[in-house]
Amino acid sequence: MQTKRTTFRSWWLPYLLVAPQLAITLVFFIWPAGQAVYQSFLREDPFGLSTTWVGLRNYIRLFDSAEYLASFETTVIFTVCTASLSMGLSLLLAVAVDRMIRTASVYTTLVVWPYAVAPAIAGILWWFMFNPSFGILTYVLEMVGYDWNHRLNGEDAMTLVVLASAWKQISYNFLFFVAGLQSIPMSLREAAAIDGAGPVKRFFTVVFPLLSPTTFFLLVVNINYTMFDTFSTIDASTAGGPGQATTILVYKVYEDGVKGLNLGSSAAQSVILMSIVIALTFIQFRFIERRVQY
Amino acid sequence: MAGIKLSAVKKIYPGAAEPAVKGVDLDIQDGEFVVLVGPSGCGKSTLLRMIAGLETVSDGEIAIGDKVVNQMEPAERDIAMVFQNYALYPHMSVRQNMSYGLKNRKMPKGEIARRIDEAAAVLEITPYLDRKPRALSGGQRQRVAMGRAIVRDPAAFLFDEPLSNLDAKLRLHMRGEIKQLHQRLKTTSVYVTHDQLEAMTLADRLVVLNHGRIEQVGRPLDLYRRPASTFVAGFLGAPAMNLIDAEVTGGALMLAGAALARGLQAEAGRVTAGIRPEALRLRAAPGGNFRLDYVEELGGSRIVHGHIGAQRIIAQTDLAQELSAEMQAELPLEELHLFHATEGHRLSMGLNQPATADPQLVGA
Ligand SMILES: Nc1ncnc2c1ncn2[C@@H]1O[C@H](COP(=O)(O)OP(=O)(O)OP(=O)(O)O)[C@@H](O)[C@H]1O
Ligand SMILES: [Mg+2]
Numbered sequence: 139m140q141t142k143r144t145t146f147r148s149w150w151l152p153y154l155l156v157a158p159q160l161a162i163t164l165v166f167f168i169w170p171a172g173q174a175v176y177q178s179f180l181r182e183d184p185f186g187l188s189t190t191w192v193g194l195r196n197y198i199r200l201f202d203s204a205e206y207l208a209s210f211e212t213t214v215i216f217t218v219c220t221a222s223l224s225m226g227l228s229l230l231l232a233v234a235v236d237r238m239i240r241t242a243s244v245y246t247t248l249v250v251w252p253y254a255v256a257p258a259i260a261g262i263l264w265w266f267m268f269n270p271s272f273g274i275l276t277y278v279l280e281m282v283g284y285d286w287n288h289r290l291n292g293e294d295a296m297t298l299v300v301l302a303s304a305w306k307q308i309s310y311n312f313l314f315f316v317a318g319l320q321s322i323p324m325s326l327r328e329a330a331a332i333d334g335a336g337p338v339k340r341f342f343t344v345v346f347p348l349l350s351p352t353t354f355f356l357l358v359v360n361i362n363y364t365m366f367d368t369f370s371t372i373d374a375s376t377a378g379g380p381g382q383a384t385t386i387l388v389y390k391v392y393e394d395g396v397k398g399l400n401l402g403s404s405a406a407q408s409v410i411l412m413s414i415v416i417a418l419t420f421i422q423f424r425f426i427e428r429r430v431q432y
Numbered sequence: 433m434a435g436i437k438l439s440a441v442k443k444i445y446p447g448a449a450e451p452a453v454k455g456v457d458l459d460i461q462d463g464e465f466v467v468l469v470g471p472s473g474c475g476k477s478t479l480l481r482m483i484a485g486l487e488t489v490s491d492g493e494i495a496i497g498d499k500v501v502n503q504m505e506p507a508e509r510d511i512a513m514v515f516q517n518y519a520l521y522p523h524m525s526v527r528q529n530m531s532y533g534l535k536n537r538k539m540p541k542g543e544i545a546r547r548i549d550e551a552a553a554v555l556e557i558t559p560y561l562d563r564k565p566r567a568l569s570g571g572q573r574q575r576v577a578m579g580r581a582i583v584r585d586p587a588a589f590l591f592d593e594p595l596s597n598l599d600a601k602l603r604l605h606m607r608g609e610i611k612q613l614h615q616r617l618k619t620t621s622v623y624v625t626h627d628q629l630e631a632m633t634l635a636d637r638l639v640v641l642n643h644g645r646i647e648q649v650g651r652p653l654d655l656y657r658r659p660a661s662t663f664v665a666g667f668l669g670a671p672a673m674n675l676i677d678a679e680v681t682g683g684a685l686m687l688a689g690a691a692l693a694r695g696l697q698a699e700a701g702r703v704t705a706g707i708r709p710e711a712l713r714l715r716a717a718p719g720g721n722f723r724l725d726y727v728e729e730l731g732g733s734r735i736v737h738g739h740i741g742a743q744r745i746i747a748q749t750d751l752a753q754e755l756s757a758e759m760q761a762e763l764p765l766e767e768l769h770l771f772h773a774t775e776g777h778r779l780s781m782g783l784n785q786p787a788t789a790d791p792q793l794v795g796a
Contacts, residue, residue, distance in 0.1 A: 325519035328486050333533030333580075334507040343532075347523045 171412065177405035196406035205382060206390070206407075213365065213386040216300060220368070221360040224304035225311050225353070232315030233341070264302035265375040268294075292383030295376045299384050302375055303368040311356050318352030319345070358422050362415060387411050434497030434510075434587040435620060436460040436483060441492035443478050443644075452478045454644040455492065460637075463618045469631035470641035471667070476624040477592055479641070483622060484513050484590050496587055507536075512581035513590040516597065518573045520565040520580070526552075527561045530580050547583040554613070555579050571602045578613070588620040595630065607633060628668050632656065640664050658769075662776040665706045665769060671735055674712075676743040677773070678705040685768065688741020690721055693765050696781050703779060706769030709735065712747040713762040720760035722747075727755065 146152050181192045200206045267275045268286060276286045286294055322345060330340045346353075369388050372378060378385035378393060385393065388411060395404025437460070443453040453475045460466050468476045481487040483494055485506035494501055501509050512533075520529050527548060534544045552558040555575040565573055574594065581589055594610075595603045611634055614621055625631050631638055632652045640647040640655065640663070648660040652668075659665035665673045676687065680698045684691040685705055692705070714722060714736065721740050728735040736747045740761060747761070770779040 323517065323519065325515045325517055326521060328484075328506070329513070329515060329519040329521075329580075330532070331486070332484060332506045332511065332513050333584075334536035335532075336507075339536070344521060350523075 174405045174408045174412075177401060178409050179402075180405075181402045192402065196402045197410070200403060200406055200410070208382055209385050209387055209390045212296075212382070212384065216296065216303075216368075216384070216386050217361055217364045219296075219300045220303045220307070220364045221357065223300060224307040225356055225360060227304070228308045228311035229315050229353075231308070231312050232319055233345075235312075235316055236319040259374075260302050260306040260371055262374045264298060264305070268298050290380055292380055295380055295384045299368070299372050299376055302371050303364060306371065307360060307363055311360065314352050314356055315349070318349045322348050354422070358419060361418060365411070365415060387414075435462045435464070436588060436622065437493075437495040438479075438483075439493045439495075441479070441482060441494060442490045443475070443482060443487060444490045450644075451490070452644055453482070456641075456644075456646055458639060458646065458649065460620060460622065463620055465614050465621045465623065465634060465636040466639060467623045467625060467631045467635035467637075468639045468641055469625055469628060469667070470647075472626060474641045475644040476626070476641055478644075480513075480590050480592055480622060480624050483509075483588075484511055485509050510587040511590055512584045512586040512588075513592065514577045514581050514594040516593040518565075518577040518594075518597075520573060520576055522565055525562050525564055526557065526568070526576050526579075529565065529576060530583050533580065533584050544583075547585070548579075551579045551582045554582070554616075570598055571606065574598060574606060578610075582613075582617070586619070588622065591621065591623040593625055594623075596625070596627070603630075610634065629670065632668065640667060658778070659706070660778050662704055662706065662771045665771065669708060671709050671746055671748060673769070674705075674707040674709065674745050675771070676705050676707070676740075676745065678703055680770070685770075687743065688721065692721075692740075692761070693763055693768055695765060696768075696770070698770055698779055698781050702773040704771040704773050704776065706771060707745070707763060708767060709746045709748040711763060711767035712745070713764070714747055714749060714753060714755075715760045715762065716754045716756040716758075717760040718756075718758050720758045722759040722761040724755060724757050724759060 178196055179191060179193060180189050181196070182189045265273075267273050270276055270287045270289060273286075279286045289295075326344055326348070327340055330344045335343060365386070366388055368386070369392065372384055372386065372389050373392075376384045378389045387407065391404050391407045391411065394400045394407065398404075436458075438456050438458040441453060441456045442451055444451045456479060458466075468479060470476055478487060482489050483496075485501065485504060485508075489502050496509055496511065521532065524532065530548050530551065531544050534547065548561070549558070552561055555578060557572060557575050557579060560568055560572060560576070565576065568576065574597075577594065591610075595606050598606060607630055610623075623634060625634075635652050637649060638652045638655050639649050642663050648655055648664045655664060656668050659668065659673075662675050666675055678692070679686045679702055680696060680700050682700070683694060683696050683698075685693040685696060685703075687705070722738050722745070723740070724736065724738045725744075726737050728737070733748055733750055734753070736749055736753075736755065738745055738747070738759070745761070765781075768781065770781050771777060772779055
């Protein structure tokens, strides 16, 4: 890949230009992260009157807790379902748009709308539609004989948050997929058509492999999205319930810390979460990216 | 192997004001190498892509062999195409690129390997078989693209400007290879180019297209010697033929008040006279009709730019030619081409003598 090199005339200008970003990162990311790490070794009573150094005990206790391990499982299910649903659907839409790209401007705009919706609003939107008492989708489901109640049924609740989160992310994925598809030269597909590959085979043997850098990038983004950004969607729709059915790791951090005021444990959970994301991203870039290069 | 027959083929792109191809009839014989040539936008690619099945045919009929293929998918037409940008699959190795079309057709593995080895040997790409296209030079990619077409052993090869991304030297080389390859395989080929030299050298038969219509079809030398219109005349040959406004009066071709040629049996009136630069004979003569402007040296020959009256004329002469500011231009009569002044089609001059007749030099 070619990189563009810009030469600055004065040595301080580049530093000045990145300074605001560095400051923001420092104040809003590095510093709180450091605080979380520090706090995870402490135990503090809810009123902040006494603080004791407990070492790794917060962590040990977490991995002994069935509730925490269940939250792990919930997160995996939630992440896999949301990422595959939103990426699958947006790829489908992108392929459809790519075929008739002339009309795409209208179509594209429509599909991009959900991205402008705040996550909490997305949660409420879907919560309304699936509301057991007056939701329109609940009504439709009831007509086909399904008794929807995400307040009582954990699986219903999971479906609801997956739908709401995936829907929110579709537009973003869609834009990247369309751009990715557009960058595949038409002549490659034509060559494949002449080479006797039908539309489906063409997609899986030529188009999809060439789309893999885009897919990989979106995978990283989507996993990070589902692990963190879905917080407000969940908070607005199911609040982690019923029981612990939709309490993903990031929601549990909030529940234990803000609601339960167990700050030490909550901090330890944040640190674990942070390490998971760093590890995942590292693995993805280190090992998978190498294989998607062609 | 098979011939290709186009009957009144038209293409109208949706929303386009004018058809891109306006009724083309063409009968390509089995084993023939036909070159479609013409300026940019004349519909060459469109025509080729209709034969390939990559564009729908708006009207008319295309037959490959004895089958009408209008409704057939590209894969069913038994053709192979070489694209301008080669269209190699970037994520597959050279071998996979070449085998893709064969695997899709469920050819046995042994046969695939045999064909690839054979084609790779012919094209000298055997050392690169396991590389990805990105690790190849432009010329090597070009060969792989040809290899992918060859292994299919199709009824016809279609080429869309396959050499235009190569540098001049490599282009010349590959041109020779394509010609040899065709002599060896004798597969029907349709080749699109806008390079008239490529067209002249490769074609068994040349098709000159202009604005979606065929201007002239024929053997390259026939087209060169007897262009049917000012368009073909100006398109074939480098440097291009001089096309100058002149008048025929009393059997003489009058240019700037002086006769350039006599003994024509053409109708009197305004005409366009076509003179090949290499046909014009110059003789240093004070007071001659040709005024020298400047000279371009090509090494082996030179191009002399000048004018007769107000008309700019170029002549190609050998190095022995003596040059002076004023020269006498002479033209062998059978080297003169006359075209209709407004319509541009070729006019008869009543000349029946074969091209081998003694040059009849006519002075002013
Ligand atoms: N997909 C398309 N939609 C609409 N018009 C098109 C399309 N493809 C080509 N055209 C038009 O059809 C005409 C012929 O195009 P074509 O590509 O066949 O030209 P060409 O002879 O191959 O030119 P070039 O030498 O530049 O490749 C042009 O006027 C072009 O603008
Ligand atoms: Mg073209």
